[in-house]
């Protein structure tokens with residue numbers, strides 16, 4: 247039976263919730279991923295409570311051992327109140343505090359932030375942050391998120407915002423983006439964007455395995471089918487991924503021009519497919535960034551080794567920092583009280 251320090255990390259995406267438990271070190275004693283239903287706020291909290299209770303129990307802890315809960319969500323969050331400010335997939339929770347009901351139920355500190363900020367804290371704690379003091383992060387999955395980490399700190403900007411360079415425009419194509427703009431790298435290279443490139447190739451009559459993989463229904467093409475076809479050497483699928491990589495490479499060049507990170511780490515659902523794109527991303531970045539090709543700085547784009555766990559690890563790390571700060575303040579206060587006696 248584990249005793250004492252139990253921290254819970256939750257990472258909620260568009261369709262899945264991930265739950266994890268650890269002690270003070272970045273080693274997960276429990277991890278699970280499950281789909282959830284976006285129905286009412288009450289129903290969402292029921293699903294969260296159940297997931298936390300199960301996670302803590304399976305990890306060998308009791309409810310009373312929980313010291314803090316961190317939660318990453320696909321939306322901008324008010325960092326003080328925990329209320330949801332804006333998220334294209336989370337309008338049903340707009341204005342609702344994601345932290346208060348959980349804090350009331352478990353009686354522990356609860357912190358929430360946008361999923362990319364949490365993933366960046368995770369990469370800092372358990373990933374490339376262990377060996378690199380200046381890096382940027384790209385989450386690549388159903389969207390493209392971003393973050394900047396310098397000297398061990400994730401840039402948490404004013405107005406509850408963060409480094410949102412996933413919505414930079416690096417192409418003339420004006421595909422509509424869920425953020426409300428057009429042509430963002432997010433909409434061009436995310437899972438749905440890759441599927442759309444595949445769809446366009448098939449309806450333009452290009453010769454590709456994708457036609458068979460989708461059963462002659464191009465609307466059914468998914469990003470996974472494009473990767474599958476690429477794996478089999480399909481030229482059309484490979485050229486789609488080449489295009490994706492060039493766009494990501496241009497984005498990375500812009501990031502190097504702006505902050506000169508030593509690494510750009512790709513995390514998220516598609517990070518494990520990075521072998522298809524890393525070489526072209528690095529080549530494009532280097533050829534588009536004068537700071538690199540003149541030898542003034544160096545940067546390498548790499549895939550995270552944390553697979554799907556960066557978000558839960560970061561949520562745990564962030565709440566640990568808050569709990570540590572509270573304990574520090576409490577001991578300073580008790581020293582002051584003792585000094586007055």
Ligand SMILES: [Zn+2]
Nearest residue numbers: 413423425430
């Ligand atoms: Zn956008």
